[in-house]
Each structure stands twice: as C-alpha cells, then as structure tokens.
Amino acid sequence: MSGWWRQLASRPIAEGERVRAFWIGVVVLAVAAGLLFAVPDGGGPSPQLEPAAPPPPPATSIPPPPGSDAQLAARRFLADYLSFAYGHGTGSAASFRAASPSLAARLSRLRVPPAAGIRRPELAGLDLHRLGAQLATVTARIGVGPVTYSIDLTVEWQAGRWLVTRVEAD
Numbered sequence: 001m002s003g004w005w006r007q008l009a010s011r012p013i014a015e016g017e018r019v020r021a022f023w024i025g026v027v028v029l030a031v032a033a034g035l036l037f038a039v040p041d042g043g044g045p046s047p048q049l050e051p052a053a054p055p056p057p058p059a060t061s062i063p064p065p066p067g068s069d070a071q072l073a074a075r076r077f078l079a080d081y082l083s084f085a086y087g088h089g090t091g092s093a094a095s096f097r098a099a100s101p102s103l104a105a106r107l108s109r110l111r112v113p114p115a116a117g118i119r120r121p122e123l124a125g126l127d128l129h130r131l132g133a134q135l136a137t138v139t140a141r142i143g144v145g146p147v148t149y150s151i152d153l154t155v156e157w158q159a160g161r162w163l164v165t166r167v168e169a170d
Contacts, residue, residue: 069162070128070136070138070155070162071126071128071138072162073098073155073161073162073163073164074098074126074128074138074140074153074155074164075123075126076097076098077096077097077098077099077153077164078123078140078142078151078153079123080095080096080097080098080099081096081099081107081167082121082123082142084096084107085110085121086120086121096164098162098163098164099163099164100156100158100163100164100165102165103163103164103165103166103167107167120144120145121142121143121144122142122143122144123140123141123142123143124141124142124143124148125140125141126138126139126140126141127139133157134156134157135154135155135156135157136154136155136156136162137152137153137154137155138152138153138155139151139152139153140152140153149169150169151167151168151169152167152168152169153166153167153168154166154167
C-alpha cells in the first residue's frame, strides 16, 4: 500500500484534481469549525460572580491621593505667592492660603523691591508628580512677558489638607 501512496504523491496533479482537492479542503475545514463551535466549553453552567462590595469610605486621617486637591493647593499658593513676589498683594506672606506655617514664616522675611510691581506674571501651566500618599511635587511654569521660568513646589498632606512646604525657583 505504501508503494501506491508514493506513486500517487510523485505524479503530477491534473487541473480537475486540483479543483476537487481545493473543495474537499474547504468542506473539511468548514466541518471542523462547525464541530468546534458545537462542542460546549465546560459542560456545566458558568458560575455567577457576585458583585464586589464597595470600598469603605476613606477615613479623615488618610489623605486623598495627590491629584486635583494638591494642584488646587498649588494654584492657591501660586496666586498668593506671585501677587506677593510682584508687589500686587497684601504685602504679607503670612496671608498665604495654602502655605505651611513654616514656609509662610520664611517667606515673610523676604522684601519685595518696588520695581517688581510693574511686571504681570501669569501661570502658564502645572505638572503634578506624585511621590507618595502624602507627598507630591508640582512644577509651575510662570510667564512674565516674553520670559517663562519654572517654580518647583513641594506639596504635603499636613493638618488634614494639602499645603505647600517648599518653593524652588529656576
């Protein structure tokens, strides 16, 4: 019998045999696909998953993730800081809404030259970088006329809210 297969495999295939072989292959593949779709995938009913219980509300001592709240604190601080630094504010660093008490005390020792009041700074953008559950840095881009510079702020969760604790200007 193996001689017959060898002889069949070594002879050239006629055009009619090619067409017949093609259609036989198509039928075999279609039957195989139909059988695969008809076989059940596990036999029994699929288990119903129970919905997960909602997470408990966060405790007040745990800070929210630094995101919009930390950015909001940075925006508040920058509004007060830029107003103070360019001579447009109250003239007191102690009135900063989102500064830690130690930062406000350090800034209150600064003296603003009167010539700074002619400039109008604008916040050009903020980038938040989370460093942990209670710490983030914010890079603020400040535009003053054609010049843009960066200020890096450290924002920490203190006394139940996000406060700016450090300022570094380029």
